[in-house]
Amino acid sequence: MYQFKEAKKKLIDNVIEYNHLNEEQIQQLMDNNIELTKCPNHRLDRIVQRIYQAKDNQEKVFIAGDYDCDGIMAVTILKYTLDALGIENGYYIPNRFQDGYGLKGETVSKVASKGYSLIITVDNGISAFEALEVAKQLHIDVIVTDHHIQSQPIDCYEVLHPDYLEQQFQGLCGAGLALLVSRCFLEEEYLVVLAMIATIGDVMPVWYENRKLIKYGLHILNTSNYATIKALVLPKSEYDEFDIAYQIVPKVNAVGRLEDSNPNNLVKYFLLKDDRSILNVASQIIQINNKRKELSQQMVIKGLQDIKEDAIHILYDTSFHQGICGLAAGNIASKTNRPTLVFSQENTILKGSGRSIKGFHLYDYLSQYKELFQSFGGHGQAVGLSLSLNHLKILKSNIEKDKIIFKQMVEDVYLIKHITVDDFKQLCHFRPFGEGFVLPQWAFEVKHVPYTMLKGMYPKWKLQEDVNAICFKKLNILDSTTYIIGTIQLNRYFNKESLQIIVQDIM
Numbered sequence: 001m002y003q004f005k006e007a008k009k010k011l012i013d014n015v016i017e018y019n020h021l022n023e024e025q026i027q028q029l030m031d032n033n034i035e036l037t038k039c040p041n042h043r044l045d046r047i048v049q050r051i052y053q054a055k056d057n058q059e060k061v062f063i064a065g066d067y068d069c070d071g072i073m074a075v076t077i078l079k080y081t082l083d084a085l086g087i088e089n090g091y092y093i094p095n096r097f098q099d100g101y102g103l104k105g106e107t108v109s110k111v112a113s114k115g116y117s118l119i120i121t122v123d124n125g126i127s128a129f130e131a132l133e134v135a136k137q138l139h140i141d142v143i144v145t146d147h148h149i150q151s152q153p154i155d156c157y158e159v160l161h162p163d164y165l166e167q168q169f170q171g172l173c174g175a176g177l178a179l180l181v182s183r184c185f186l187e188e189e190y191l192v193v194l195a196m197i198a199t200i201g202d203v204m205p206v207w208y209e210n211r212k213l214i215k216y217g218l219h220i221l222n223t224s225n226y227a228t229i230k231a232l233v234l235p236k237s238e239y240d241e242f243d244i245a246y247q248i249v250p251k252v253n254a255v256g257r258l259e260d261s262n263p264n265n266l267v268k269y270f271l272l273k274d275d276r277s278i279l280n281v282a283s284q285i286i287q288i289n290n291k292r293k294e295l296s297q298q299m300v301i302k303g304l305q306d307i308k309e310d311a312i313h314i315l316y317d318t319s320f321h322q323g324i325c326g327l328a329a330g331n332i333a334s335k336t337n338r339p340t341l342v343f344s345q346e347n348t349i350l351k352g353s354g355r356s357i358k359g360f361h362l363y364d365y366l367s368q369y370k371e372l373f374q375s376f377g378g379h380g381q382a383v384g385l386s387l388s389l390n391h392l393k394i395l396k397s398n399i400e401k402d403k404i405i406f407k408q409m410v411e412d413v414y415l416i417k418h419i420t421v422d423d424f425k426q427l428c429h430f431r432p433f434g435e436g437f438v439l440p441q442w443a444f445e446v447k448h449v450p451y452t453m454l455k456g457m458y459p460k461w462k463l464q465e466d467v468n469a470i471c472f473k474k475l476n477i478l479d480s481t482t483y484i485i486g487t488i489q490l491n492r493y494f495n496k497e498s499l500q501i502i503v504q505d506i507m
């Protein structure tokens, strides 16, 4: 359901209203300083001293990471830094399928037997209670750097968590924290680029330090020539946050999602210097991502065939891939506007992920049935869980009994009567957009605008001399269609600039 609002002339005013920004956030929009903020902090000091001690004593340092984009970048940042300091180091990113998430006691024992005396976790560790206990018994110091929710205090050498930092740093992701540590030793622009990609990949709020990190990271990327990054994205004169989110992040994440690929290789990749090896590995990463796309598409198609009129869709199949359940669930949830759980099935055990829709707290809702689950975690919009087939039956009947009523969500759209290329460019000055600062959809009247068919397939409206709208979605355009609703893109064709509206819906 849409609520139409007359767009104000300055597009940014609509975006401010849409996101309910406060004075402080509006202030940040005006601030063009992209210099990263210094972070004086006693915990950080202790970590730095411990790392210098490791260098002086010629200790071996182990980095424990995570298999998503954030975790991979965080490991790379720290490894680069320890290498530069001349500290002997090793790292391990667990396998999603064999090891599961987070640092395990078993890994700590193995690491100890190989002569490591200091472990630094990145993007995980805040709930690695068992592993920390093992480390303690083996007299191994552990420094935990993590941004996940802390359920109870942990016992280790030192913890770096956004909760313990000033507001400026509270949105940092795992790689953002790793960069904070790294910058105590060296200032390497490439590492800022990696942290920028992770910040976008982990969908962190684009305020405070993250805003600087993304702006500065993109600026560096656009004024340099990092082959490892450019090999993963189509050539373009200037990359923005959406190129990172849609082209780079999915490729990095794909490697941890499939059983036959190893995210540890990505750390090596991002540290490669030689162009030939870079192109070679990049093409493998792209292939893995293509396979991931194919598999998730198959799962979505199968899932959509299986859905019924349930309040929460629950889909599982032996052909479903565990690492892709979340992606498929998100896709089906947005297509059907219902919370969706997708599981891979092995014998009688289901492992999978759920994705919610706006206005429904999936984690809170499922929490009441948590005794049915073997594992359960997540937040309002996304959960991960596993359970037996028998318990699934109980869950299903519980959901049926609950007769969930979803709130009808009202989406504000802004009706634009006239727009210029400059209007849109002025809006783009306030980039980056992202979590907490999203672009609304814009509406345009097409009642008296005839459309033509582009390539015989896609309806296209000429709204103004330099503004076109195009519809790639399957929507039924009727005589009564009055408005198109969509997003705005800036097009450059040779030296001519124009705006293109990508239609998402019609009214």
Ligand SMILES: [Mn+2]
Residues within 6 Å of the ligand: 070, 071, 123, 147, 173, 174, 175, 202
């Ligand atoms: Mn993370």
